[in-house]
Amino acid sequence: MWSFRTVLTSALVALQVAALLAILALTYFASQNVLLSYAEQLTQRVADDTTTFTQNFLTPADDAAALSQRLAESPVLGTSDRPALERYFYEILRSRSDFAGIFYGAADGAFLYVSRDRSVEGAEYRIKRVATQPDRSVELIYLTADFRPVSRRRDDADTYDPRTRPWYVKASTTRDVVWTDPYIFFSAQRPGITVAKAVRADERLGMRGAVGIDIEIHALSAFLDGLKIGSRGSAAIVSQSGEVIAHRDPSLVLATDVSGKQRFAQVWEIDDPALAQAVSSLPGGLASVNPGETRLTRFEAGGENWRGAVKRLAGSRTPWAVVTYLPESDILGPIYSIRDIGIAVVAIVVALTALLGVLLARALTRPIGALAAQAERISEGNFADIPLPTMWTKELAGTRQAMRRATSWLRDYRRENETLAERLREAGRVLERRVEERTEELAVANRDLEQANDNAELLAHELDHRVKNLFAITASLVTLAAKHATTPLEVADEARGRINALARAHADTQSARESQLAGIVTSVLRPYAGIAEVQLTIEGDPVTIPSSSVTPLGLILYELATNAAKYGALRGTGGALDVRWTAAGNGGVRMVWTETPAESPAGDVINPSQHSGFGSVMLDAMASRLNANIQRQLTPRGLRVVLTMEALEERGGLRTVAAAEA
Missing domain, CATH: 3.30.450.20 (PAS domain)
Structure with missing residues (x-):
């Protein structure tokens, strides 16, 4: 200080x-x-x-x-x-x-030139005559200020x-x-x-x-x-x-x-x-x-x-x-x-x-220092008076008298309070011990109760969220399959396949809060890896998918794989399926699904201009849940789907699936 x-x-x-x-x-x-x-x-x-x-x-x-x-x-x-x-x-x-x-x-x-020239003493002007007839000659005439000749000479060497x-x-x-x-x-x-x-x-x-x-x-x-x-x-x-x-x-x-x-x-x-x-x-x-x-x-x-x-x-x-x-x-x-x-x-x-500041500060700090020393002794419990220097200002003199009176009053007050303080001190020690014991017991009980309540509330919320999502998605799958299928067997097969994909995606999220995108793609396409002479390529940046995004992403991949098995690259031998994705710096992911079948596409394939089929409704619904944009293009070489996920953030409920079902 x-x-x-x-x-x-x-x-x-x-x-x-x-x-x-x-x-x-x-x-x-x-x-x-x-x-x-x-x-x-x-x-x-x-x-x-x-x-x-x-x-x-x-x-x-x-x-x-x-x-x-x-x-x-x-x-x-x-x-x-x-x-x-x-x-x-x-x-x-x-x-x-x-x-x-x-x-x-x-x-x-021929040339005639009258100019100012003082190169000859007494001359002010000069005439230069260049004649060409009958022979070439050059004559210089120097004249006075009143135009009288001073001297003249020939300069036939002049070639002007x-x-x-x-x-x-x-x-x-x-x-x-x-x-x-x-x-x-x-x-x-x-x-x-x-x-x-x-x-x-x-x-x-x-x-x-x-x-x-x-x-x-x-x-x-x-x-x-x-x-x-x-x-x-x-x-x-x-x-x-x-x-x-x-x-x-x-x-x-x-x-x-x-x-x-x-x-x-x-x-x-x-x-x-x-x-x-x-x-x-x-x-x-x-x-x-x-x-x-x-x-x-x-x-x-x-x-x-x-x-x-x-x-x-x-x-x-x-x-x-x-x-x-x-x-x-x-x-x-x-x-x-x-x-x-x-x-x-x-x-x-x-x-x-x-220099002036030092002198002024010295004059002020000596009496203030003495008062500070007296205050320091008082703070230490020593109320004895000490000699104080002469105060040369009215304010400092008043402070000196107040310090004397305060010291005297503190000495008297301390003697009166010492006895009472000792009694209160003993009673306070007993009360403090009892309060500390009770406070510690209540604090432990409150911490245990709060932790139990938090765990129960978290478990109930998680269970309710999971069950509602599963039931809602399952109901939507069955309802949408029934609307577009022609036979009960087709309803069962189509719903079963999608429910199995949902189960696999759900299973991937049970042991961790997040899943790797490569693992999800591999899990969905694993059943098609054994098809003979089918070239399957899965490649992309390391991307971790939040648990709330695994289910809709798994359903999109399953729907694309099902269409490829029915009508596209996975339908027979000789086809090629390429799945690649890249991660953007802002948390987004761009996935490109490219099919190249061995034969020209046939059957009820995805038409970019018509999205009334169950598969198209499913893709749009799940893309909406992911806050993503999906683009489908059927070319002479096959199907190309681009899924652009701006940010893999968790979105609430199965609201999008229910809307698609309606």
């Missing part, structure tokens, strides 16, 4: 710990859920912002498409005044800072042919403005997209060339680099095929193939496993994300959990997806620190509470 000091201290500490832990857990988990929800909102918001920026960034491409349309229809492209055309391209570039270059590629391979470029090939197949997939610009070797439009003179002359505008997309990477997504979060723009279009680390966008040419890197090639896991975690991949749809994902990378959001751009021309992702620890880091501080505070509070 624990002391009051231990109980008080433990209770105080337990209450403090429970309260603090409950508050800490509630705060921790609530904050965690809120922060994780915030992480999802943050990634989704960044994905939305990035998508909006990307779409706004690509909006000039739509303007460029319209401009390409107007250029294609402009008579400027038909002029032979190349300086005027160059000046026209320059003016467009100067008014649109988001364009990287404007060009025109002719059907004969506009007719092989993606924008030209794609524009030649349609009359609409075309967008190229992101690719690496030939001159600048930087990623971008091109919008172009075929220039056609008329239907007879065919395609004259193509005009286009280049838009660099490296600004997308710069925008992603400026995003704040936690301390370690990141973002990328990925194409539907898995190419990295933009990344907050621009050095990861491009890769080099085996031939040394630059191309867009795949997400699984770059040093960003979190991006690869974010894309891989999408069911169906990036292709399953519909335009404008946002999907949130949770995945594991680098041994920690991450949150991500994938949003597909709404435009159908750019099947790109913005992927934002950040580790959960970036969001949950502060709450982990708060949790650690909370645990430390709990430990300190527990220690202080334990």
Whole structure:
């Protein structure tokens, strides 16, 4: 048994710990859920912002498409005044800072390209002229911001042919403005997209060339680099095929193939496993994300959990997806620190509470211990007063005075009762001896009488049950035989046979409360085992049959055996009788009786569609007593009977037989 000091201290500490832990857990988990929800909102918001920026960034491409349309229809492209055309391209570039270059590629391979270029000191623009008539030549002219030449040079080793470029090939197949997939610009070797439009003179002359505008997309990477997504979060723009279009680390966008040419890197090639896991975690991949749809994902990378959001751009021309992702620890880091501080505070509070509990318990347990010692002496019959410490509370002081008065009263009362108690004690001993003797005698007599009554009642009940059943079944057998037989001899024979089967089944139940199913089947079929050349098979699981089910089961088996001897497999030589049963796990048994006679069935055999004969009535009646289902089927090969007993439980009386007789 624990002391009051231990109980008080433990209770105080337990209450403090429970309260603090409950508050800490509630705060921790609530904050965690809120922060994780915030992480999802943050990634989704960044994905939305990035998508909006990307779409706004690509909006000039739509303007460029319209401009390409107007250029294609402009008579400027038909002029032979190349300086005027160059000046026209320059003016467009100067008014649109988001364009990287404007060009025109002719059907004969000639090319005119005005682009931004600061590779030469003092230059802001560059003109690339590719002429094919009379000979092929390539000239590069670098110009200042006000379109004055800085330097020029020839580059006849340049094999650039506009007719092989993606924008030209794609524009030649349609009359609409075309967008190229992101690719690496030939001159600048930087990623971008091109919008172009075929220039056609008329239907007879065919395609004259193509005009286009280049838009660099490296600004997308710069925008992603400026995003704040936690301390370690990141973002990328990925194409539907898995190419990295933009990344907050621009050095990861491009890769080099085996031939040394630059191309867009795949997400699984770059040093960003979190991006690869974010894309891989999408069911169906990036292709399953519909335009404008946002999907949130949770995945594991680098041994920690991450949150991500994938949003597909709404435009159908750019099947790109913005992927934002950040580790959960970036969001949950502060709450982990708060949790650690909370645990430390709990430990300190527990220690202080334990110390306070010990001091308080000590102050309370000293006087209570003294009172307990006095009570212990009183319980032992020692009513002498012992010194008690000063009680510093009103309640304990009152308890001390009450203890003194109770001790004094008990001393006086004990002296008065000792003499009377001795007298009563002697008389009680005599009376107890007499009562014990009489009680024992009556108990023995009552036990003998109860046992005799129980045995008699059990025997009478059993005898009455057995006799009523036997008489009822015998009467039913004789009555049913008389209804269906044609001669007295047939009545006697049929009734005698069934009564004998009943007697054998009854005899099997006299020596035990239960019987084996194999023994019952063998007992019924034993008279037919000696028929020559009859194949008799009896096989099944070990099944114990309750005594109440032995009689109806024996009659069913006897009826089937009698029919087999008259009309079926036991009628002559060459037949086969197969009796098999299986036990189910719920206490049920399924028995299959299969006959294969040597010759085709003849005579009054059991017809599954007619059950008016005595044998059929008997089978149905006994099956009802067993709470079983019996199915009979006469096939060209013989008779097949399936007896399904759901549960071999004892059922009352011969009620079913009497009903069949009626």
